[in-house]
Amino acid sequence: MKSRCNLFALCAPVVTATLLYAGLATVATPALAASPSASTVTRTLVIEPDQGLTPIYNLIQSATSTIDMTMYELVDTQAQSLLCQAAANGVAVRVILDQNLEYNNNLSAYNQLNSCGATAVWAWTKYDATHEKSIVVDGTTAAIMSLNLTSRYYSTSRDFAVIENDAADVAAIESTFSADFASQTITPPVGDDLVWSPTNSKTQLLNVINSAQSTLQVENEEMSYSTIVTALENAAKRGVAVTVCMTNDANDYATEFNALKKAGVNITTYAETAPLYIHAKAIVADYGTANARAFVGSENFSSASLNYNRELGLVTTDATILSQLNTTLSSDYAGGTAW
Incomplete structure (x- = not known):
């Protein structure tokens, strides 16, 4: 890993919906076959550097009860401030930060979050690195990202994030987060379409x-x-x-x-x-x-x-x-x- 970073069902006919927190047009599709009883699923692609971090910041700000974040590198004063604001507003904020490769870069955020009412933990050293970049808000909406929340890279890095409310995916991410947060072994559930390392x-x-x-x-x-x-x-x-x-x-x-x-x-x-x-x-x-x-x-x-x-x-x-x-x-x- 460089220092820079560092199932399938065809969609049914679509209807247009809008994710208010992202301010972006999305396509809503019925849930994939693995969750036939689930409600309508929306997915939005965030394209960086074209769109900027506003959709991600808005997702964090939309939280009313919980934020669970796994982040390889967190060096973004605005994101850190929003997490602290959420904690001050009574949102339960939990953050996993990589320590194997990014301890020095993450130490400031780790200290800030733990001093402002959020709870940050160092990622389990079982993994060579915790390179995941994800955010789950209120147990209902997840961002699955290629980008780190590291502001010095925002203006130049081609990156993508998918923001979705697929219930099976969100539940799988949450259960894996809880195990990783406690440094406990888990085989991550795949939800409807998830790709996990080091399993599948x-x-x-x-x-x-x-x-x-x-x-x-x-x-x-x-x-x-x-x-x-x-x-x-x-x-x-x-x-x-x-x-x-x-x-x-x-x-x-x-x-x-x-x-x-x-x-x-x-x-x-x-x-x-x-x-x-x-x-x-x-x-x-x-x-x-x-x-x-x-x-x-x-x-x-x-x-x-x-x-x-x-x-x-x-x-x-x-x-x-x-x-x-x-x-x-x-x-x-x-x-x-x-x-």
Whole structure:
């Protein structure tokens, strides 16, 4: 992990809804097949740096009873202040912060939160890192993010967050949070569409890649996990149009890029000093077809991320999110330099 960071059912016909806290248009779809009795589910994609942190800040401010946050790196005075304000207003605020890799960066927030009525704990050292970035408000709404709440990166980092009210997903995140908060072993429930490390992430990511029939669009911060690299190569060899867009940090992945290119994968990169830094972890498969699905989350394509970290993402077939991801990833790819 670099210092920078650092099931599927097709959607039924949609109706438009609005998430007031985010101030963004969303698509509401019936819950996926795993929760047939659940009420209507809404999902919103937040795109960074384009939209700024207002949707995330508004989500925190919307809390009336509880906030449960797991954050790899928390260095954002506004977010920290909002968490303290929530605690002062009687909201039970619990925060898990990574200590294995980010102790020094997180220490100020840890001390502030514990002095203002919130409860912050250090993440369980069982994991190489707790790289998850999630927020659950009032036990009903969750943000599943690739971004850390670290303000110095907001203006340049390509990142995504999905804000949703899927009851099965929220319950799964909450039960896992409670176990992690107490440093207790748990096999995280998958809800309707969750991708967890170190349990099912490798399988889920490979399912998305291996099931692709026409296209794969990929953004990630790391490309060192050979199983993923091989799956992308094999996709290209079987005729899938595969594009990869990444920040090229000191040619860290030259070997992997060369192997991917030889297999027919098209790659563009950004210099580490470019105005846009690809921190996102996203895949869009078969956009525009009945098989279309996307992954968004905290998982990098590395052994540590998939096998040894606490990570969280999700797979979605939401048509609006797919469209937004396709537009963003296509633009990023077009703006990069061909490898």
